[in-house]
Amino acid sequence: MEVTTKSMPYDAWKDNEYIEKLVKELNENGTNVIVGSLDKLINWGRSNSIWPLTFATSCCGIEFVSLGAARFDMARFGWEVARSSPRQADFMMVAGTIVHRMVPVFRRLYDQLAEPKYVIACGGCAISGGPFRKSYHVAKGIGDIVPVDVYVPGCPPRPEAMIYGIMQLSRKMKVERFFGGVNRQEKQKEFLAAHPVEGVED
Amino acid sequence: MQDFSFLTTWLDNSLRSIMPGWLSVTVECLLVGVGLLLVYALLALFYIYYERKLCAAFQCRLGPNRVGPWGLLQSFADMFKMLIKEIIHLNHIDRFLFALAPYLVIIASMLAFAVLPWGNGLQIIDFNIGIFFLIAVSSIGVLGILLAGWSSNNKFTLIGSLRSGAQMVSYELSIGLSVITMVCLAGTMSVGGIVQEQENLWFIFKGHVPAVIAFIIYMIAGTAETNRGPFDLPEAESELTAGYHTEYSGMHFGFFYLAEYLNLFIVSGVASLLFLGGWMPLHFPGWDAFNHIMDYIPSVVWFIGKAVLLSFVIIWFKWTFPRLRIDQLLSLEWKYLLPINLVNLVLMVLIIVNGWHF
Amino acid sequence: MANITDKIVKLFPDATVVEGNDPMVTVADSRWHDLAALLRDNEELKFDYLVTIVGMDWTEHLGCIYYLMSTEYNTVVGVKVLAEGTRETPYIHSVADLWAVAVTYEREVFDFFGIVFIGNPDMRRLFLNLDWKGYPLRKDYDEDPALNPVSTESERQTDFTDVYSLDENGNVQKKEVRVFEKDDFVVNIGPQHPATHGVLRFRTAVNGEEIKKIDLYCGYIHRGIEKLCENLAYPQTLHFMDRMDYFSAHNYHHALCMLIEKAAGIEISRRAQVIRVMMDELSRIASHCLFIGTYCMDLGATTMLFYALRVREQILDIMEKTCGARMTFNYECIGGVMQDLAPDFVQDVKALLEVLPKNIKEYNEIFTGNVIARNRMEGVGVLSREDAISYAVTGPSGRASGWACDMRKLFPYSIYSELDFEEVVMTEGDSMARFKCRMREMEESAKILAQLVDNIPEGEYCVKVPKVLKLPVGSWFQLTEGCRGAFGLYLESDGNTKPYRLKIAPPCLPQAAVVDHITRGQKIADLITIGGSMDYIVPDIDR
Structure with missing residues (x-):
């Protein structure tokens, strides 16, 4: 199964091996026809309706604004419904540096997102700390705080790169199973169990 | 003019021929209910798409164009996603009221939706206080918003719902008064009667000056009623994150979202009913040939066309004007719209008494 | 700039001039507030704009350099003040009553250097958590991540701020003061809020829709x-x-x-x-x-x-x-x-x-x-x-x-x-x-x-x-x-x-x-x- 989107040839994508691995995992145990087609319908809906949370801490956030503007127009893909309340958003574009003081807030925002939720680490700072890695007050990548689905490198990444990043996320959503054993959510649970928030139950 | 009542009569007759009367009424109710829900959902989805495309056009963008042809399926994808989104259960909230609020909002808009005259012979129930009923049920919505804000146990939602309460209560007055102005002209509160009265000429032409004033006031107040920009204070994004529905997720939020768009349709539908003749085609007294040609366009198209056109104006407001502040919003209503409205009502009565209308 | 420093020294004999490529005035902490008042109010000087306070750690001393500008004469002067007290509790007298912006600037210096400003009405940290260990811009700051680990636990919140004063023996005394009144309705705006243009946080005491007081929290993107x-x-x-x-x-x-x-x-x-x-x-x-x-x-x-x-x-x-x-x-x-x-x-x-x-x-x-x-x-x-x-x-x-x-x-x-x-x-x-x-x-x-x-x-x-x-x-x-x-x-x-x-x-x-x-x-x-x-x-x- 070649996972791609409208007017993108399969070979134009990078990281196809990763998606192929996901597809293999997905089909490992076979699928019920009815459940499988329902899954397909739901995945079609999900992968085409990715609403971001308006969350930006620094420079990358401005490029995210440009992404919404007329030149790059993320509305074409249906991503323009930026919700300010995390409960209504689907993914978080972590655009900018996350510092010590922001970490609890950031983690809480992630916890407030409604399932299914995704995270894109956008820009050097979010991926690894970037140019501020050696600072006393900067978290060295958000990968230690929340599970990350897509990394978009750059400082800041160009809007085109962000579009590509969200399209990759959309592709990932397409190879998920909603009914019966969600492959991705298991990993998410493992991650969250390994990185608990103290003082919070459930 | 095509009369759609043959459809309903035929359905009624054929049902009655195969089952007892009480059963056929039940089946009819069910059919109408399902039909309404379907139209409701489809219309809401269309409106979401419509607004997104329009907003894109105002902003020199393209808008959704990847999902389906011209992005037509975008809002369907959104709906599928919303349906399976997690509904978050919160601690320290009033669970019953929290769950009740979105249903109240959507039921209010559905009830109002049911009275609209869709076409010649396409009205679910036409009773003598139709327009009164419409105004009464549409104000249940504010209850849902107040409950949502209160039960979420969140300061933003609380402020949002308080604002909303103040706003709705105020603007309800303007809506009511401008509706009364038109009811005076029509001489009836029945929705069907109001439409029939406009057979010769739409009310906006018939009642000239006071009707135009009432129309403008209605459009302003209607925009405020639907919580849309420039009156979108209850959910002012830059002030209160998402206003009264900040804490709602999944389909609960979806209800608010759908109701918001449907209210837009209802407000513009009522405006077209009161001022632009509802489903009535454009008729001018004496222009028989013209009137006849107009009759060839089906009444459903007339109604929906007018409503969509008026919604365009409301959407245009939203994407052009900045937002008002709460005190400015209230002073606009109490200091300007309400006095103008009262004077306008008197003017209308004078015109009717003296027969100065067309 | 040399003639300004000379003029200041003439008007305020307790101050001395520090020679260098950028001549400055220096004064002992005990006389600093008097000099500051003179600098601001004297007709010939009129330094009414506090450009910045540069906290400094010269390893043997801690101190501040105040850069002042006169909006009337367009002159800039630096004033160097060394902190009194030990390295653990250094202190300088506050000038928050003369320049309103000094409240914030002094908080910043306190945050980075641990210098306490006597008389500042709000002496909390500005950028870092309340419980942050150490003062990062000091030369001997211990950057060991174990001391200040990345924590997902919510930071400690308090409704109190600290005010420092000197008692008659010259010891620094700390007093807690409420930021808001006891029954204020406080709305938290930010750090994740669409209108703060990033991650700024305002704790806002409101009376209905009216704002009573705002408490500013920065540091959600402090990158050092x-x-x-x-x-x-x-x-x-x-x-x-x-x-x-x-x-x-x-x-x-x-x-x-x-x-x-x-x-x-x-x-x-x-x-x-x-x-x-x-x-x-x-x-x-x-x-x-x-x-x-x-x-x-x-x-x-x-x-x-x-x-x-x-x-x-x-x-x-x-x-x-x-x-x-x-x-x-x-x-x-x-x-x-x-x-x-x-x-x-x-x-x-x-x-x-x-x-x-x-x-x-x-x-x-x-x-x-x-x-x-x-x-x-x-x-x-x-x-x-x-x-x-x-x-x-x-x-x-x-x-x-x-x-x-x-x-x-x-x-x-x-x-x-x-x-x-x-x-x-x-x-x-x-x-x-x-x-x-x-x-x-x-x-x-x-x-x-x-x-x-x-x-x-x-x-x-x-x-x-x-x-x-x-x-x-x-x-x-x-x-x-x-x-x-x-x-x-x-x-x-x-x-x-x-x-x-x-x-x-x-x-x-x-x-x-x-x-x-x-x-x-x-x-x-x-x-x-x-x-x-x-x-x-x-x-x-x-x-």
């Missing part, structure tokens, strides 16, 4: 740039300038390059200077465009954002052709600029100058003239000239209050003295004035560009600079104009390849600090209007 710079060679410190106020990337870069060039005695070519000034003004237009867009979006007119971004995209195209990036350009370097101009630079700038007036006219038609917009902005958040100076609100926000504080005019640097442009000063001081001021500044910047675009001289774009740059021992202070106001830089060198201390005085910190003052008694919605019209950039506040 000043500390990082101390461990990097001079050319490496430059790239941080792009990432503070990312709209003034060129301006800030330019400023630091100039300072280092001044310290190292490097002369740069005229071509490089012209290029730098053109880039500054281009980014000023782009920055103001984005201000207009986001501000209108805050007020609910989303569509304006897209119209404003159209011009910004055009400018970014020009930049991209020359610098190769859209945002963090890293273009100016010590000795000139990185690359020569792109071949069609002149043509592109001319095209921009042609469309700009049309666009500004369009913005005015759509937004400025709108009755709702006028009602929202006129008379909202009035900042008087005196307050603007006392709170150190510079840039277009300060100029809208009638304070002519354009550093390009006051201390003309680079080639600004030869250029013909007007300093936009308005007197209303409300949000509308701040908005209009920026609109008109765009026109002035376009005027500068029009003067330069046909007169870019030939020559080398970058002079030869030694690979390993060492600055002589000394200290330098410089004020330039960023897109948002006066950008101060203080550099102290101990003769090494790395700066001993690089203090960045951003324009946005005072602009955020003044929000509490001008929002009192206004509506919640006005907080958005006022915050938007101040146009602060949060990474610039936090550094």
Whole structure:
């Protein structure tokens, strides 16, 4: 199964091996026809309706604004419904540096997102700390705080790169199973169990 | 003019021929209910798409164009996603009221939706206080918003719902008064009667000056009623994150979202009913040939066309004007719209008494 | 500057002059408050604007350097005060009663150096958590991550602040004071909030829709740039300038390059200077465009954002052709600029100058003239000239209050003295004035560009600079104009390849600090209007 989107040839994508691995995992145990087609319908809906949370801490956030503007127009893909309340958003574009003081807030925002939720680490700072890695007050990548689905490198990444990043996320959503054993959510649970928030139950 | 009542009569007759009367009424109710829900959902989805495309056009963008042809399926994808989104259960909230609020909002808009005259012979129930009923049920919505804000146990939602309460209560007055102005002209509160009265000429032409004033006031107040920009204070994004529905997720939020768009349709539908003749085609007294040609366009198209056109104006407001502040919003209503409205009502009565209308 | 220091010493005999390339006045802490009052109130001195407080750690002493400016005589003077007390509890007397902005500046110094200011009404940390261990800008700060681990646990919150005083034995006493009244309804706005333009947090006590008090929390994007710079060679410190106020990337870069060039005695070519000034003004237009867009979006007119971004995209195209990036350009370097101009630079700038007036006219038609917009902005958040100076609100926000504080005019640097442009000063001081001021500044910047675009001289774009740059021992202070106001830089060198201390005085910190003052008694919605019209950039506040 070649996972791609409208007017993108399969070979134009990078990281196809990763998606192929996901597809293999997905089909490992076979699928019920009815459940499988329902899954397909739901995945079609999900992968085409990715609403971001308006969350930006620094420079990358401005490029995210440009992404919404007329030149790059993320509305074409249906991503323009930026919700300010995390409960209504689907993914978080972590655009900018996350510092010590922001970490609890950031983690809480992630916890407030409604399932299914995704995270894109956008820009050097979010991926690894970037140019501020050696600072006393900067978290060295958000990968230690929340599970990350897509990394978009750059400082800041160009809007085109962000579009590509969200399209990759959309592709990932397409190879998920909603009914019966969600492959991705298991990993998410493992991650969250390994990185608990103290003082919070459930 | 095509009369759609043959459809309903035929359905009624054929049902009655195969089952007892009480059963056929039940089946009819069910059919109408399902039909309404379907139209409701489809219309809401269309409106979401419509607004997104329009907003894109105002902003020199393209808008959704990847999902389906011209992005037509975008809002369907959104709906599928919303349906399976997690509904978050919160601690320290009033669970019953929290769950009740979105249903109240959507039921209010559905009830109002049911009275609209869709076409010649396409009205679910036409009773003598139709327009009164419409105004009464549409104000249940504010209850849902107040409950949502209160039960979420969140300061933003609380402020949002308080604002909303103040706003709705105020603007309800303007809506009511401008509706009364038109009811005076029509001489009836029945929705069907109001439409029939406009057979010769739409009310906006018939009642000239006071009707135009009432129309403008209605459009302003209607925009405020639907919580849309420039009156979108209850959910002012830059002030209160998402206003009264900040804490709602999944389909609960979806209800608010759908109701918001449907209210837009209802407000513009009522405006077209009161001022632009509802489903009535454009008729001018004496222009028989013209009137006849107009009759060839089906009444459903007339109604929906007018409503969509008026919604365009409301959407245009939203994407052009900045937002008002709460005190400015209230002073606009109490200091300007309400006095103008009262004077306008008197003017209308004078015109009717003296027969100065067309 | 020497004659000012002499004058001060004559008026205040307890003070002495510190000789050096940048002469300063120094005074003992016990007499510091008296000197400060004299500096502010004396008719001949009138130092009414506190530019910045530079906290210093000279290993054997802790202390502060206060940079003061007189808005009447356009003179700048530095005052050096050494902290009393032990290294564990050093203290200096506060000047918060003289300059309102000092409350915030002193909190910053306390945060970084642990110097307690006696008499400051709000002595909490400004950027770091309450429970942060150590004072990061001290030279002996322990950077062990185990001491201050990344924690997902919510930080400790308190409704109290500390006030320090001296008892009769000269010991520092701490007292807790409530920030809000006991039964205030406090709404937390931020750090994740669409209107704070990033991650700023206001704890807002409201009475219905009316604002009673705002407590400002910064530090949600504090990245420790000043500390990082101390461990990097001079050319490496430059790239941080792009990432503070990312709209003034060129301006800030330019400023630091100039300072280092001044310290190292490097002369740069005229071509490089012209290029730098053109880039500054281009980014000023782009920055103001984005201000207009986001501000209108805050007020609910989303569509304006897209119209404003159209011009910004055009400018970014020009930049991209020359610098190769859209945002963090890293273009100016010590000795000139990185690359020569792109071949069609002149043509592109001319095209921009042609469309700009049309666009500004369009913005005015759509937004400025709108009755709702006028009602929202006129008379909202009035900042008087005196307050603007006392709170150190510079840039277009300060100029809208009638304070002519354009550093390009006051201390003309680079080639600004030869250029013909007007300093936009308005007197209303409300949000509308701040908005209009920026609109008109765009026109002035376009005027500068029009003067330069046909007169870019030939020559080398970058002079030869030694690979390993060492600055002589000394200290330098410089004020330039960023897109948002006066950008101060203080550099102290101990003769090494790395700066001993690089203090960045951003324009946005005072602009955020003044929000509490001008929002009192206004509506919640006005907080958005006022915050938007101040146009602060949060990474610039936090550094």
